[in-house]
Amino acid sequence: MHHYVPALGGYDIAKVHEFAEKNYYKLGPIYKEDLRALNAPGDFAFWLSDADDIEKVYRSGGKFPIRGGFDSLAVYRKTRPDVYKALGLLILNGKDWHTFRSKIQPVLLQPRVISNYSNSISSIADEMINVIRQSRDEKTLEIADLGPELYRYTLESIAFIALDKRLNCLSDYGTTQRNIVASVKELFHLEATLNESFLWRIIGRPYGKNWKRFMQINDEFTSMVFEFVQEKIKQLASEPVKNPEDDVSVLELFLSRPDCTPEDAVTMTMDMFYAGIDTTAHLILFTLHHLANHSDFQERVYQEIMDLSNGTGHLDSEQLSNLTFLKACIKETSRLTPVVPILMRISQEPIALSGYAIPARSFLILNHYTVHHRPDYFTDPLSFKPDRWARKSREEIKAHLFAVLPFGHGPRMCIGRRIAELETLSLLSKIIYNFKVTAKHTELPLSLKIISYPDNKMTFTFNERQR
Numbered sequence: 001m002h003h004y005v006p007a008l009g010g011y012d013i014a015k016v017h018e019f020a021e022k023n024y025y026k027l028g029p030i031y032k033e034d035l036r037a038l039n040a041p042g043d044f045a046f047w048l049s050d051a052d053d054i055e056k057v058y059r060s061g062g063k064f065p066i067r068g069g070f071d072s073l074a075v076y077r078k079t080r081p082d083v084y085k086a087l088g089l090l091i092l093n094g095k096d097w098h099t100f101r102s103k104i105q106p107v108l109l110q111p112r113v114i115s116n117y118s119n120s121i122s123s124i125a126d127e128m129i130n131v132i133r134q135s136r137d138e139k140t141l142e143i144a145d146l147g148p149e150l151y152r153y154t155l156e157s158i159a160f161i162a163l164d165k166r167l168n169c170l171s172d173y174g175t176t177q178r179n180i181v182a183s184v185k186e187l188f189h190l191e192a193t194l195n196e197s198f199l200w201r202i203i204g205r206p207y208g209k210n211w212k213r214f215m216q217i218n219d220e221f222t223s224m225v226f227e228f229v230q231e232k233i234k235q236l237a238s239e240p241v242k243n244p245e246d247d248v249s250v251l252e253l254f255l256s257r258p259d260c261t262p263e264d265a266v267t268m269t270m271d272m273f274y275a276g277i278d279t280t281a282h283l284i285l286f287t288l289h290h291l292a293n294h295s296d297f298q299e300r301v302y303q304e305i306m307d308l309s310n311g312t313g314h315l316d317s318e319q320l321s322n323l324t325f326l327k328a329c330i331k332e333t334s335r336l337t338p339v340v341p342i343l344m345r346i347s348q349e350p351i352a353l354s355g356y357a358i359p360a361r362s363f364l365i366l367n368h369y370t371v372h373h374r375p376d377y378f379t380d381p382l383s384f385k386p387d388r389w390a391r392k393s394r395e396e397i398k399a400h401l402f403a404v405l406p407f408g409h410g411p412r413m414c415i416g417r418r419i420a421e422l423e424t425l426s427l428l429s430k431i432i433y434n435f436k437v438t439a440k441h442t443e444l445p446l447s448l449k450i451i452s453y454p455d456n457k458m459t460f461t462f463n464e465r466q467r
């Protein structure tokens, strides 16, 4: 554990995925860390880099798999019982988690509900294409750092899906919008920074300047979302009840459930802001990086878009789901440079892994990052090869089904998966239809702050395609 002591321990916590990979080669597919000095809910962490073990852990979670994380957010939400009557999906465990998830899952994971948004997300993606055009350097056609621009797209999309509300982060990017985008980004970083603090673990609560700022931003966002939800409740009271055949928003669906309170709707929306902005932006960013570095694959994606759209570039939700080669590129991106490289479960019962007896209440660290790069699972593992996900070659290489799971697995699987996929396919298909993209960097080093962040600015050049 001493490895993690800041400055002295030698581990850079932001590079823990790289240490874990080195440790796999030194110590094997399972090794243990002593957490007793950390006041953690479990005594030991077990790092797992074998896909069979990972499968066993996912399958042994039962109805209520336990996951840790978002500890600072949990402390904050407990200070606001006026709103956070339930702590939300990111934080809850056990039966309370299951009760909350049962209200939300039928809305967010239903394909029809999310595909209803495909036209709106397509318009938001069109606005993002304009942002790209306008943000380019006039002469070089380069955008020095695409990341911050993409957060505008993912925030706008999530706000629209969750709240039925356009924030105008793309078309009318004024001071208010800039503040919202900056605060959302800061929130996630603060959560990660606060949770890394050694002292927090010892004294049992977050503290200091970062904590104050974290509470302030959370308060501001909570009030904003609460207001939107109240507005919607008023609107629903004054407008006739919609025909169930009509398009109904996620917020209306939440509010129309007898078991879902306005506070539940606020909590879920806040979770969507937390978990749905940086993640999706990074998946788009990382995929674009690989396509920009492989012009042959980029051309294949372009041809696929041209074929499916009859040259128009416009694809409906069904056509988007038929972009099989682009989907393979996204999957290969998730393997090589995952947005969520490491996941976690807390064991509820003793479990045997790689021949060892692991006690209950242990942290099981699902080290997908290392699994993704193991040469015995993937030939030429450090190369970007989307064709390995084509149905035929997948059968040939017999990729372990639990090796690459970008959205997790089982009852706790990402509840925003369908939204993330819609946003990602919609924007990437429009980018590749409109531009030939090249990248300044060939490497993509990542740092971990709950999810992966690129170490460098992501600089791309966007040349208009000639048709």
Ligand code: HEM
Residues within 6 Å of the ligand: 067, 089, 090, 101, 271, 272, 273, 275, 276, 277, 279, 280, 283, 339, 340, 343, 344, 405, 406, 407, 408, 409, 410, 411, 412, 413, 414, 415, 416, 417, 419, 420
């Ligand atoms: C590319 C984008 C995304 C990736 C890679 C991603 C990945 C993940 C992963 C790996 C988990 C944990 C699953 C597990 O423990 O088995 C998760 C959970 C979650 N995600 Fe996502 N996610 C993405 C986008 C989104 C979006 C857009 C939303 C919001 C709508 C969202 C909301 C959530 C929530 C609320 C949870 C907690 C679910 C629960 O514990 O019941 N995610 N996500």
